[in-house]
Amino acid sequence: MNHFTIFASKNDTDDIEDKLSDILAKSFTIEKNDNEYLLKSRGLFNKYRCTINILTEDTNPDYFAKNIPGMMGFYNSIPFKDEQLKEQVMIQISVLNTVVAIEMDKEMTDDHMQQFIKLLASIGGIGFLSDGTLLDQNGMVIVYPNGESGPSVFRPHACTRKIHAHEMTSAQGEARKNRTIAFLMDKEIPYASSLPQLPPVENLQFKSQEDIARRAVALLIVIQFACDVAQRGDIEESREFFTNMLRTYGVHEFLTEHEKFFLEAQHPGAQEAVNISWQYEAYWTLIWALGLVEELNFPDDVCDCEYAIQVVSRCETFEQFYGQTVLRSKEDIVDEADKIYRLHWACVDSRINGQEAPLALNESVVMERRRGLFWMIGYQGEEWDTISMDT
Structure with missing residues (x-):
């Protein structure tokens, strides 16, 4: 595995650069280019390169308009053994507004993964593995791709910005809307993101x-x-x-x-x-x-x-x-x-x-x-x- 993605609901991303430095600077040199960070391993042997991109609803609205419904559709298709957990996951996805996308040029080691889990814990949110396994902010499994529940006792989290943006709506309604949009996208049917949600x-x-x-x-x-x-x-x-x-x-x-x-x-x-x-x-x-x-x-x-x-x-x-x-x-x-x-x-x-x-x-x-x-x-x-x- 050489990809790991952190999804979060945050009021702003001003503190993420400091968190990257605090957690990863011992193992990597870090160069910044706008919202992209290039990391190079410090060791003499087993050289690694890592790219970290930070995306938000403000800076990359098209990404969220396309990928959040797609993510909703993916987890909606998983046969969750626990329907209540499924609803919690759907609610969490519906209020995500920040992505920290990590890509290594080689397979991630256990040591790298532990560092990225620390980054996840410091940012908050959920972690997404390439096979679809979903992790909570402490790195514990929420759900496996076969629908089996992990050991995490998961509760969704939304920043105040997202809560205020949904004051006249609801997380449930937004989750439902995104599931429908995922269905429409799958069938290549046009849709309007601005069309309101149902109560x-x-x-x-x-x-x-x-x-x-x-x-x-x-x-x-x-x-x-x-x-x-x-x-x-x-x-x-x-x-x-x-x-x-x-x-x-x-x-x-x-x-x-x-x-x-x-x-x-x-x-x-x-x-x-x-x-x-x-x-x-x-x-x-x-x-x-x-x-x-x-x-x-x-x-x-x-x-x-x-x-x-x-x-x-x-x-x-x-x-x-x-x-x-x-x-x-x-x-x-x-x-x-x-x-x-x-x-x-x-x-x-x-x-x-x-x-x-x-x-x-x-x-x-x-x-x-x-x-x-x-x-x-x-x-x-x-x-x-x-x-x-x-x-």
Whole structure:
């Protein structure tokens, strides 16, 4: 191994040069060139050269914009045995703003490594080995690349500068945002670093499992009526049939006011029928959250409408339908909301620039998924028909 990297959250780096001198000057001569330090071993034999670069968010913003999300993606992909530790690591990475990158021209010896661990301890932060092993500031392993926890009792640390910069946000939200950006980078989908993060889980007003289930059934029924309208079916017969279904499942009150007006209109509009029919995609997120869909696939195509109908139609009562649901974790739901939010930005950015959406993203699918996910998390208290689609 000839690389070792120290990541830290620091208000400034003015003291790092003194720390380098205090710890490494006995073994190396040190020459400075801006934020790069060239170290040469003092011994007559086994000559070594070492380069140390210091990067900060202020001096190298592009590095942090690219590499911090990449680092988040790397550790997010590791199968941590301890999920709480994973969350702590993600939070720590999200507030890093300083890098001390060390490169030797030969393999590091144990003696060199001990000196670099002393430097890590004096700077604070975490140490990154080339195989992905993560060390705490005392050189103890936090996590191995296979997900096994090390002996470190790790707690994240953020400097006051980073804390104040996130006063209107949160470390949790920043970690989530960076995980999404890592996902987008992996797929080479454009993203906007300036797009705000979503609030932490505890600050959102989640819908209950039963509310989601009743809303899902009510929505599916009104979608079926809308499909009949769009296909110029017998409106009165369809209206009577689906109104009876709403009563059978006891979900009429879970229609929006707009949907009630559409259902009761003497001449429901064809375009409105098409718009409501697209909400199959919003409904899909609801039954995903209820554990009835295994995963939300990449939104480049419409959902499986036949299956979407069957999950309700095979049940004779709401209670039977509700009994087969298992609500996903709030964290999983917000993660998907964050992802669809940023995918929506990519769709809009492509459209306004006259380009095809990346990876054939379907903007209509994306928008309706956003409606369902943002409604479930209670984002800004918005109602179903008025979910903001700003990016």
